[in-house]
Amino acid sequence: MSNRLHNSAFTMDDIAEQLGLSKSTVSRALSDSGRISNATKEKVQKFAKEHGFKPNLVARALAGQKTLNLAVVMPLEATALQMMFFHECLSGIVTKASEKGYSALVCMTGHKDVNILESALENRKIDAAILTQLKHDDKNVKLLEKSGLPFVVIGSGAGKNAIHVDSRMKENCADFTVECALRVQNGSHILFVCASLDVEANNNRLSGFLSGMESEKIKSKNLQYAVCTEACDMADEISLKEWNLILCSDDVVCMQVLDILNQKGIEAGKDVKIASFHDSVLLQTHVPAISALKVDAFSLGEKSSELALKAVNGEECENMNYVDCSFAMRSSTE
Structure with a gap:
């Protein structure tokens, strides 16, 4: 040698x-x-x-006219609690991208403000993009489709031409609804409290809830249910009747519901069972601990980054790709 x-x-x-x-x-x-x-x-x-x-990554980039940057589009209006999910996704994206010599360019955008992403596209600063949240009639999707650059959506609903990475949201929410509903008595009342339906993930969660409530497994229990999709009506809905189970679309909504229950002197886990379609450390450490769907946000980020880089290299990618999701049944639904 x-x-x-x-x-x-x-x-x-x-x-x-x-x-x-x-x-x-x-x-x-x-x-x-x-x-x-x-x-x-x-x-x-x-x-x-x-x-x-x-x-020599720089030489390779120049030779292939690559920027070695991925745009990671995150919602500017996300709350501090919601940002925990997006930061986990970002960590997964950066981990996988760095293995291939890529960096992440974070674009904080709102539904009506896509200037940061638009600027990155106009100045040719990126090779591909990852949307961490999809909104109804999303302007970011239209902008990326027009640009011709490959992009990946975390979630589902961006159309057949987009690459998606999802946790089988609808199916898992339906199964989780059934799992929770089986823990209440026949004739019980169930309330589903949902965050803004402008976010496609919440539409999928609502669809999953409704599908679960129509499941043959629980039809014989003669359960009655209602849906609250307006945050301002949350307190009124909770006051309307004695709910036996409250399901929340995510951890943010769940914390709001827990606060309302506390104000009304209703004890979660004892007076009413409660669960969330998205987990977080706050639900895990709450007393009582809150049952929730566990989605691996880091894996969502890793997989989306992997697919984005494959698309950049001209490799074929499946339209729908999935990561695992699990149930964490805790004391709030015992």
């Missing part, structure tokens, strides 16, 4: 020579191109790692 492989002048030519491959094949293997077999990629990447070779 050439001594050159052990000094700082080690190049792609050296890898090609030692492995008996062309330089173009080595280059594609190091950039994880879909045009190269997995076996060849693994051989080249392992050899390069063992000999401390690091490709």
Whole structure:
């Protein structure tokens, strides 16, 4: 083996020579191109790692007219509690992107304000984008479709041309509704409190709740239910009758409901069972601990980043992609 492989002048030519491959094949293997077999990629990447070779990412970017940036679009209006979810997604995105020499350009945008993302597109600062929240008739989607750049949506509902990463929201919310409803007596009253339906995730959660309530598993229980989709009506709805179970669309809504129950002297877990379609550390540490759907936000970010980079390289991606979701049944529904 050439001594050159052990000094700082080690190049792609050296890898090609030692492995008996062309330089173009080595280059594609190091950039994880879909045009190269997995076996060849693994051989080249392992050899390069063992000999401390690091490709010149800047030169590669210039040669391929790449920016090595992914735009991560996050909602400007998100509350501090909601930002916990988006930060976990961002952490997953950055972790996966950095493995390929990419950086994340965070674009905080509101539904009526897409100037930051628009500026990034106009100035050619990004190779692809990831939308961490999808809204009804989302202007960000239209902007990205017009740009022609690949983009990934965390959630579902952006159309057949978009790449999605979801937790099977509707199906899991339906199953979770059934799981919770089975824990109340026949003839019980159930209230579903939902955040803004301008956010597509909440439409999916509502759809899942309604599907769950029509399940054959609980039809015989003769349960009655109502839906509250206006935050300002939340307190009034809770006061209308003695609810046996309150399901909340997310952790933010759940904390608001818990506050209202506390003000009215209604004890969660004892006087009324309560659960959330999205988990957080505040629900886990609440007394009583709140039952919730557990979605791995970090994995959502990792998977969306992986797919965005594949799309940048021209690789085919499935329209719908999924990460695991689980139930955390805690004392609030015992």
